[in-house]
Amino acid sequence: MSKSKRTAKPPIDNRLLDTAIEQFGRKGLEGASTREIAKAAQTAMSSITYHYGGKDGLYLAAARHIGEKVKERFAPLLAAAPDPDGLSAAAAAAQLAAMIDSLMGLLLSPEAAAWSRFIVREQAEPTRAFTIIWEEFQSGLSAYLVKLVLRASNGRWKPAEAKLRAVTLFGQVLVFRVARATALRVTGWEDIGAAQAAEIRRALQSNLRAILTAS
Amino acid sequence: MSKSKRTAKPPIDNRLLDTAIEQFGRKGLEGASTREIAKAAQTAMSSITYHYGGKDGLYLAAARHIGEKVKERFAPLLAAAPDPDGLSAAAAAAQLAAMIDSLMGLLLSPEAAAWSRFIVREQAEPTRAFTIIWEEFQSGLSAYLVKLVLRASNGRWKPAEAKLRAVTLFGQVLVFRVARATALRVTGWEDIGAAQAAEIRRALQSNLRAILTAS
């Protein structure tokens, strides 16, 4: 990840970008190879250079693409989301519950699995792509979450405390994707399907309520 | 990760193993190179072949080494740990709090940072090394945690529920290492030092108490 001329030429379709997200998500920047990506996308390797200026350019483009897609996905939710300052504590808690539910949906949904893997990888090993993802949607999302936590605490928590608690809430969601293998072994599940996701959601909601209402 | 003849010859010292853990933890199996590892360990690349049979063998040996070290670290805690079945709910909750505290210490301590990165990487992208780590210490640790959660719930939760909640508790700890960059941005901290670790510990304990005592 050094220069990446950032050639701005748009590709004809997104086959290359989609397979890049898939491969980078699974194997990381070094683990994935441009040869394999090009082959899986049924095109020549040199088109990566042509469209994205090289491997690094493709990686960053993948981050941008994911950012836009996730932003789109959360757009309706955020658009319909009321200003936390105008909410009652209970309403803020309910909205918070809905947000956590959506986040869980994103991290576990099969269609978003490739995005999810890519994002999770950037969480653990941030590269320049992290900044892109952060600024594209994570920044706004987490700011909104913190505001909701703050409001839901009904004045019991200072902003710093609300931020900290928001991270712990995020962690409860993240763990099922990032430590999926561990979660499966502990619970004894064979997979995290619809039934398991429902169980997780229920537990998360219960934890949330407990944390928010504790003295 | 295919054959790895598992040459059992013991190395003279652990320089190679230590730098391997460092590099594999930072860059992953594909990202790290045997040349760099050997150079950083101030030895010839071929000694990797000699002692560990190759790159894969070194990787697995690293996992085994980490497993042993972490096991050692938790041994006194587990040895002094009472049988959960004989504890009161309150005592189980207190013990659980202590365990979470130790887990947090492991994930954030500078000396264990290299182990931590390696382990976290295996959580997200399990290879054959995951099984080693799991069987070495994670298995026993999580089984004990689940027992404590079960006991601390005072009969309110079934075993399946206790397992699920244990994972969410683990997630609250894990997030500060695995999504460190996000945690820093949300909280506005520049680093997670002793002061921040104390804040995190306090928040985690508070969350734990809330979750366990909720109706």
Add this chain to the structure above:
DNA sequence: GTCTATACTACGATAGAC
């Protein structure tokens, strides 16, 4: 724009001197 060719580098493995 997309392909084939090829150049160049870095990788992991291994043989053999000491």
Add this chain to the structure above:
DNA sequence: GTCTATCGTAGTATAGAC
């Protein structure tokens, strides 16, 4: 046991035909 030297095979990048 540890080193140097070398081999074969990936990797990315690039030039140029179409």
